Amino acid sequence: MPLIELIRRDLTAKPATLLFIAALAGVSNALVMAIINNSAGLYEDALDLRTVALFVIVVAIYVLSQRRMMQITATEVEEIIHRQRSSLIDAVSRSDLLPLEQVGRGNILASVIRDTQTISQAANLLVIAAQSVILVGLAMIYIFITDRTAFWLSTGFIAIAVFLVIRRLIDLRNRYPAAMMKENQVFESMRDVLDGFKEVKLSSARRDALLRDMARVSIEARDAKADMQVKSGNEFVFGQTMIFLLLGLVVFVVPSFGNTEPEAVVRTATAILFIVGPLSMVIQAVPMMAMANAAADNLMRMDRVLREIVAASEVAATPPQTLTSFEEIRLDGVAFAYAPVGGVSFGVGPVDLTIRSGELIFVTGGNGSGKSTLIRLLLGLYHADRGMIRLDGKPVTRGSFETYRSLFSAIYADYHLFRRLYGIEPPDVAEFDALVKLMEMGGKVALQGDLFDTIDLSSGQRKRLALMVSMIEDRPVLVLDEWAADQDPQFRRKFYRELLPMLKARGKTVIAITHDDRYFDVADRRVAMEEGRVVRIVDNRDARIEDDARIEDEDGEDPA
Ligand SMILES: Nc1ncnc2c1ncn2[C@@H]1O[C@H](COP(=O)(O)OP(=O)(O)OP(=O)(O)O)[C@@H](O)[C@H]1O
Structure with a gap:
């Protein structure tokens, strides 16, 4: 995946450290919920100090690890973006003029500005989604211990749902470059309006024609992007529906297998309810992930194109010198x-x-x-x-x-x-x-x-x-x-x-x-x-x- 490739290539933090902190935040989050769940079910009058102490400790671990995780993500992602941006700017400055003119200013600007922004916006959501995956994993272990039938049915269902979501997402990802191209054209038209401001000011006929042309390009971009957003909204609703069906499966279908205790059904349903939030988060993150992925793909492709231009332009074996005279x-x-x-x-x-x-x-x-x-x-x-x-x-x-x-x-x-x-x-x-x-x-x-x-x-x-x-x-x-x-x-x-x-x-x-x-x-x-x-x-x-x-x-x- 281009996004992962981009992050892995330029990541300065150790992946094992990141994984450990993410797991710590995920597990402590799950434990907070588990302690609350457990205590709420006991209906005891006396305050259980040990449980309260455990609760406070777990919350503290969650706060510290979650903050650290967010901090690492923000600094790492912005650093990666900074490097990628610098790399593009460096390549532009060392390219030959003619091929650079062919790549087009609008496309280069779009990569440097829009694509980096998409990745930056997606980063935090992706971390939360990754932690949500850990939570879901823990809940599935809980369900496995509580009731095997419910576990296998849920796992099978989730596997089918994930397969369907991914298939639909591939379609979404394929639409993204076309939508971005349309947006690049809007950038170009905007340049006409700004650079040609004085000319436009003098002639209402020119202004009307230019605005008509801009409106056409903008409408095409609007439609392409709205289509993307609608699709991505549909994916969200589809994912939520899958969660409801999963709940229905546990509550209505699992007991009909006969070998499940009513108490186990309640506990399994509670666990599924517990993961509704994290699962929604994952589902919400998936279209964002698709967009960030396409943006990373675009960014790396632009970098490759520019690097190829640079490679074809300059093959200086030695550092350039400054000449002060010639014959x-x-x-x-x-x-x-x-x-x-x-x-x-x-x-x-x-x-x-x-x-x-x-x-x-x-x-x-x-x-x-x-x-x-x-x-x-x-x-x-x-x-x-x-x-x-x-x-x-x-x-x-x-x-x-x-x-x-x-x-x-x-x-x-x-x-x-x-x-x-x-x-x-x-x-x-x-x-x-x-x-x-x-x-x-x-x-x-x-x-x-x-x-x-x-x-x-x-x-x-x-x-x-x-x-x-x-x-x-x-x-x-x-x-x-x-x-x-x-x-x-x-x-x-x-x-x-x-x-x-x-x-x-x-x-x-x-x-x-x-x-x-x-x-x-x-x-x-x-x-x-x-x-x-x-x-x-x-x-x-x-x-x-x-x-x-x-x-x-x-x-x-x-x-x-
Ligand atoms: N970027 C380009 N891509 C394709 N063709 C070009 C490009 N720039 C210039 N040309 C072509 O090269 C021809 C010569 O352009 P050039 O700018 O060298 O002329 P010039 O003698 O400097 O003209 P002027 O006196 O008007 O500045 C133009 O007529 C045009 O057909």
């Missing part, structure tokens, strides 16, 4: 194609391109020409179907991509701005102040330790802050995807005419995707793309040398 990066016949959409597949390459340290390179081309895809290949976020990347002549292999990536700092078109300088040494005050001044961000943002006091800025300012972070990170290569797109004309000019040359002068290699054709001359080389192919590489340096020569010629000096 050249060469894309050698690099080609890549997305999975076909509607029978059409977009591909990039084969691309042959050498990037030398200290170069300022622009990548240009129309929308959809493959610039961002090429950058993702260069950064090793996507892996080439053919060809390879060579760093200083050596092929970059799957095992060395993490080390290779340490060369780059990037601001993507859909970048994410962290409020904290995760993994980056904060600059000293003077250095930060100089950066703030350079980026014209005075009074807008301050750094407290490694935390920015705010990232609630305009879109252009957020981009400037992202660039400040990249400059603080100070890696050899800076990759920018349409960085200047949302800057005002004045700062855009400053970016192309001052910042980029300044970065180059500091020895940085800069690769920038851009549509700003009036500044194309700033680049050392311009890589022009069309339909996934590099169609031209314009070397501005040749033109600059010619220009310099021409100017010197015009001044009447010798160009050589």
Whole structure:
């Protein structure tokens, strides 16, 4: 069973200790009831001090063992969930981008949030149910001693009932994944509503259509889950009916066998009544168990899928290193194609391109020409179907991509701005102040330790802050995807005419995707793309040398 497998795999407490405490709680519970039962039947006036003392001791044992059991369960289950969650998050952070995009954010979030919660909620109920099983077992021993006929009939009946309940539960468990899938779709729709809030606000037609679509998904989830709950309620009623039938069996059928004392019938019926509560608990726990089981199955499957992605992504034999310099990066016949959409597949390459340290390179081309895809290949976020990347002549292999990536700092078109300088040494005050001044961000943002006091800025300012972070990170290569797109004309000019040359002068290699054709001359080389192919590489340096020569010629000096 996936739930048991999950618990056994990560359990830190000794199973024998757990079993002992659970048994202690179960037996003391049974003894409390037995002492009460026994004393209630005696009708004695005098207080039996020994029985009272025994009662108090047994209650104390129950309280201590039950509390301990609950405490162990809560801490162990939450620890197991914490590890599983951490494992998922770790796997996500080490996966390759493309397969991760295929798994889907909604599914990953559902596993991390919903499945862990289901298991957490089920845990206590499961412990009580396990103790109830012990109580039932003890009562059955009592019945065995009291009346064999009643014992065999009850055991046979319970065996049939358990078989029927389990058969029905398999059906319930099979419905669970479908219900969860529907709920995942609700998560996705909810993202549309939240992420697209501003767009939705502007158009009631869009809002109505979106709400209609959400309602459809939500209704499907509602029906699937209601169906599950109804089924699980039916299981409960079915279980209760079985208990009543069991009582009826003992009271009406057992005496007809003739060899049972009337007193034994009363005692057996009392024992069965005594286990009605625990049996109900078990029955109630069973559907919950089915759900927790499916959740554990889902969680472990997600973990496996992500681990497989990680295993296929990275086979680093040695821990990654941080590179601080390089001579050249060469894309050698690099080609890549997305999975076909509607029978059409977009591909990039084969691309042959050498990037030398200290170069300022622009990548240009129309929308959809493959610039961002090429950058993702260069950064090793996507892996080439053919060809390879060579760093200083050596092929970059799957095992060395993490080390290779340490060369780059990037601001993507859909970048994410962290409020904290995760993994980056904060600059000293003077250095930060100089950066703030350079980026014209005075009074807008301050750094407290490694935390920015705010990232609630305009879109252009957020981009400037992202660039400040990249400059603080100070890696050899800076990759920018349409960085200047949302800057005002004045700062855009400053970016192309001052910042980029300044970065180059500091020895940085800069690769920038851009549509700003009036500044194309700033680049050392311009890589022009069309339909996934590099169609031209314009070397501005040749033109600059010619220009310099021409100017010197015009001044009447010798160009050589
Ligand atoms: N995740 C994806 N899955 C499948 N195909 C994709 C994916 N992302 C992009 N594509 C395809 O790749 C093509 C190139 O996309 P890419 O983002 O590389 O273009 P781009 O040159 O950066 O465009 P833009 O200037 O608009 O940013 C797109 O036209 C699209 O067909």
